[in-house]
Structures are given as C-alpha cells and as structure tokens.
Amino acid sequence: MRENRPYTATRNACKMCTPLGAALAFHGIEGTIPLLHGSQGCSTYMRRYLISHFKEPVDIASSNFSEETAIFGGGANLKTAIQNIARQYNPEMIGIATTCLSETIGDDVDMIIESMGDIMKETALVHVSTPSYSGTHVDGFHHAVRAVVDQYNPSGVKNRKNSRARKKINLFPGMLSNEDLRHLKAIFKDINTELALLPDYSERLEGPSWMEYQSIQHGGTPIKEIQKMHRATGSIEFGTILAASVERGNGSAGSLLESRFNIPLASMGIPIGVKATDRFFSLLEKMTLKMIPKKYKEQRGRLIDAYVDGNKYVSKKRAIVYGEEDFVAAMAGFLAEIGIIPVLCASGGKSGLFIESLRSILPENIFKQVSIHQGMDFTDMEEHARTLMPDLAIGNSKGYTMTRHLDIPLVRVGFPIHDRVGGFRTLHIGYKGAQQLFDTIVNTLLQKRQDASEVGYSYM
Structure with missing residues (x-):
C-alpha cells in the first residue's frame, strides 16, 4: 500500500520577495524610478x-507580462516600459529588477x-537579477546597491587620490529605518566628516506634504556622489551575515570598491546596543582620526544608568526574535546585553551563516x-x-497573529510595520x-503584568 506523506510547504513566510528589497534600494537614489520586469x-x-x-x-x-509575453519573452514589453518611464518621469536612472517569471x-x-x-x-539603466526563488528582500536590497555602485564606478575610471572627495567615507547601512539613516547622517555631521x-x-x-504634485519625490543619494565612491577614504558595511557572505566570495558594494580600487572596507554588525x-x-575614530563628541558619551552614560534602573x-x-538575519543577530546581541534571553531566533533567510x-x-x-532557525515560516515558528x-516577541508586524495566539506582547521593530503608524521613525x-x-521593551513587559493583574497597580 502506498504511503501518503504530508506535503510540506511555506505557509506564512518570514520574508518578502527579493525584488521588493531592490525597489526600496532604488528609491534611496535621487531621481530614480524602480521598474520590475514581470507581471x-x-x-x-x-x-x-x-x-x-x-x-x-x-x-x-x-x-506588465501577459500570457503571451510569458511564452515568447518580455523584451518588447521591457523596451516599451523603459520608453514610457523616460517620457513620463524623465528620471536620472531607471533601476530594473527582474522577477521570478x-x-x-x-x-x-x-x-x-x-x-x-x-x-x-539621457537616463542611466541599471539592471539587477532578483528572482524571488533565490533569496529574500534583504538579498535583493544588497544586490541592487552593489549593481548601482558597479555601474557608476567602472574599472577603468581614474582614482584621483589627492582630491577632496578622498576624505569621504562610504557607508552601506543595509535596510534600516528612516530615523536610523538620519541618525547616521547626524553622527557624521557632528564629527565633521563627509559621508556618502x-x-x-x-x-x-518621509517628506513633507506637497503643495504641488511631484513625479519623483525629493531626496535620495545623489548619483554624482555615487560616482565618486571610488575616491573615498574607506567604506563601512553593516551586517555580520553580509560580511561572512563576502568572505565566502559573494560580492557586496563595499567589497567591490575594495577589490577594484583598494578602498579599505570595514564590516561590522548593525550597531544596536x-x-x-x-x-x-x-571604528569611526580610527578611520577619521577624530574624537567622538561628548554628547554621545553622555548618551552612553544615561543608557547604562537606564539598564541598571x-x-x-x-x-x-x-x-522570540524574528526577521532579517542580520537584524535578528544584532537585536539578539542587544537583548543578551540587557539580560533578556532570546530563546528563539528565527529568520526566513537561508544564508547558512545565521x-x-x-x-x-x-x-x-x-x-x-x-533555538536558532533559518528558512522558517511563522506557522512553524x-x-x-x-x-x-x-514572555514577549520582537519583530515586524507580520508576527502579530502568532503573538496573539501565544498571548504575549509584540514589540514592533524592523520592516514591515503595517498595523501601527511611525514604524519608519x-x-x-x-x-x-x-x-x-x-524603554519600549521594559514598558511592554510592565503593561503585560499590569493588565494581567486582578487589581492592577499604580507604582512600579
């Protein structure tokens, strides 16, 4: 008699499509429109x-693939899409990401x-290969950043070592929040160091309300700054997974500049905690030869005092900590630092380096x-x-249903946050x-205790 084995599949993925990350990365470049080659x-x-x-x-x-396009190829559709975008938006760059189809x-x-x-x-065309059956949204993000750096810093370009731009530092932060990016820019401004x-x-x-329609929102890394990245003092990349992936031979934007132009690359985990x-x-003091301003030492002192309190x-x-591998790793380190045990670290990524x-x-x-799991979905989690x-879960909004079933609070961090406002801040x-x-984690735990108490309490 034939045995019927249960079918195993991803039921609620703890990741998103690879081209989504590429589209987000392209939105971080001035005057750029993302184009997905697919349906x-x-x-x-x-x-x-x-x-x-x-x-x-x-x-x-x-x-805009159709049934006919899927059979005979999408070349004509892609050309039409590029022409339409160039005519309607007049962008500086079109970032083309491929889909599964x-x-x-x-x-x-x-x-x-x-x-x-x-x-x-008139318009630069940058292509990145991002099939969703091969990676996560974070992989697509990193691939897109590398593709842009590759195109605008070709091997034959001259490296003018004595130029003023040589004093700049390239920073590839990965998929952080808007507020994280603003904080990084403020740090470099405070140490009087130019940043790309x-x-x-x-x-x-995250712009202000418009008085008039804008076909492309203001902001993003200027392309002229990307073109000068090969003249920087050094590069920094966030991500222990990313760094280990580079060591295995997978290229990143920073490693490309290092191998092609001998720009020193420093890799580290996301600085949380x-x-x-x-x-x-x-690392900044070593690269810039400048002292970190007093205000950051004061922030450190207040933080340690809060840890004690x-x-x-x-x-x-x-x-439970879940999300992108690098983000989970950084968050787990922070939790261990404050005395919380990250009993489950889970990600939909499959880097093999988690x-x-x-x-x-x-x-x-x-x-x-x-307990560490990669390639995990929320049902198995x-x-x-x-x-x-x-006692609690820490991750994006996609884990809300799970935490509701487990009757534990959720501290929303990372991407995406769909059921609250201001997640990007x-x-x-x-x-x-x-x-x-x-503060958020402590107050979340206190609220859970307070709500569960028969009488509640007014003082801690």
Whole structure:
C-alpha cells in the first residue's frame, strides 16, 4: 500500500520577495524610478507593502507580462516600459529588477538594455537579477546597491587620490529605518566628516506634504556622489551575515570598491546596543582620526544608568526574535546585553551563516539557551515557540497573529510595520536607539503584568 506523506510547504513566510528589497534600494537614489520586469501583480504587491509601512506614495513601474509575453519573452514589453518611464518621469536612472517569471523564461535583460542606446544618453539603466526563488528582500536590497555602485564606478575610471572627495567615507547601512539613516547622517555631521550614504530614502519616503504634485519625490543619494565612491577614504558595511557572505566570495558594494580600487572596507554588525555602538564609534575614530563628541558619551552614560534602573524588570525574561538575519543577530546581541534571553531566533533567510553569526555575538552561556532557525515560516515558528514559554516577541508586524495566539506582547521593530503608524521613525541604532528600545521593551513587559493583574497597580 502506498504511503501518503504530508506535503510540506511555506505557509506564512518570514520574508518578502527579493525584488521588493531592490525597489526600496532604488528609491534611496535621487531621481530614480524602480521598474520590475514581470507581471503587474508583482509591482502592485510591493507598492502595497512599501506604502503601508512608509505611509508615502511609492511608484514601482512594471513591464506588465501577459500570457503571451510569458511564452515568447518580455523584451518588447521591457523596451516599451523603459520608453514610457523616460517620457513620463524623465528620471536620472531607471533601476530594473527582474522577477521570478522573467528569470524563469530567461530574458536577456542586459542585451535588451544595450539596444536602448537612445534612452541611455539621457537616463542611466541599471539592471539587477532578483528572482524571488533565490533569496529574500534583504538579498535583493544588497544586490541592487552593489549593481548601482558597479555601474557608476567602472574599472577603468581614474582614482584621483589627492582630491577632496578622498576624505569621504562610504557607508552601506543595509535596510534600516528612516530615523536610523538620519541618525547616521547626524553622527557624521557632528564629527565633521563627509559621508556618502547609500541608499538614503529617509527624505524621499518621509517628506513633507506637497503643495504641488511631484513625479519623483525629493531626496535620495545623489548619483554624482555615487560616482565618486571610488575616491573615498574607506567604506563601512553593516551586517555580520553580509560580511561572512563576502568572505565566502559573494560580492557586496563595499567589497567591490575594495577589490577594484583598494578602498579599505570595514564590516561590522548593525550597531544596536552599547557594545555594538562602542565598536562603531571606535571604528569611526580610527578611520577619521577624530574624537567622538561628548554628547554621545553622555548618551552612553544615561543608557547604562537606564539598564541598571530597569534590570529587575527584564532580567531572565524570554523573547522570540524574528526577521532579517542580520537584524535578528544584532537585536539578539542587544537583548543578551540587557539580560533578556532570546530563546528563539528565527529568520526566513537561508544564508547558512545565521548560527555562526549568533555564536560570534552572544555570550556562550546565552548562546546555549537559544533555538536558532533559518528558512522558517511563522506557522512553524508559532508551533516551536509554544515549547519555549516566551514572555514577549520582537519583530515586524507580520508576527502579530502568532503573538496573539501565544498571548504575549509584540514589540514592533524592523520592516514591515503595517498595523501601527511611525514604524519608519523607529530608531534602532546608536546609544539613543538602544535607549528607546530598552524603554519600549521594559514598558511592554510592565503593561503585560499590569493588565494581567486582578487589581492592577499604580507604582512600579
């Protein structure tokens, strides 16, 4: 008798499509319109996700595949889409990201782009391969950033070492919030050091109300600054997973500049918490030969004092942490620092580097207590979490249903945050970001206790 085995599939993914990350990265470049080479539904889905999180208009063009296009190829559609965008938006750049469908049928996008010589005289065309069956939205984000740096810093360009631009530092922060990006720019301004931040969507996806319609929102990293990245003093990239991936031979924007122009690259985890932020400021002092301003030392002192004040409320609490691998790793390090055990660290990513990244960040006694899962969906996460008796969960809005079933509070961080306003204004990094996260976590735990009490209480 034939045995019927249960079918195993992803039921509620803990990740998003690869081209979504590419589209977000392109929105962080001045005068750029993202174009997805694929079906209309892909761009609609991604616009919905970005608009819901940022609460801003987000344009993502589509080459609009049909049944006929899927059979005979989408070259004609892509050319028409590029022509329409160039005519209607007059962008400086069109960022072209492929979808599952165009990748599967094998469209030669680079060849199609080369045939658009008349358009390329006025508008740059940058292509990045982003099939969703090969990676996550964060992978698409990093691939897009690398593709842009590659195009605007070709091998043959001259490296003018004595130029003023040589004093700049390139910073590739990854997928952080608008407030994180603004905080990074403020830090570099305070140490009087020029910064080339790529991408920077902090203005474009959080601008003031318009008096008149804007076809492309103001803001983003200027292309002229990207063109000078090969003349910088050095580059910084955030992400332990990203750094380990580079060591395995997978290129990043910073590693490309290092190999092509000998621009020194420093990689580190996302600076969340005291220890990680200490490493970031120590790196800046080494690269710039400038002292960190007193105000940041004062922020550090206040943060450590807050840790002492709130320790009894967080000590030995148990948390689920989920989301992008690098973000989870950084957040887990912060939780261990304040005394919370991240009993479950889960991600939809499948880099193969997640466990080692956490091992390098967490103290050994904490690491032994952590259940680590990559390629996980929320259904499996919920089933596994029931055995761990967590006190709270930390991650994006997609985990809300899980936390409701588990009857634990959710601290919303990262991307996407769809069921609250201001998620894009959440500050995660630096001493100031750690202070806000610590206060939020402590108050969330206090509210849970207070709401669960029969009589409640008015004093802590």
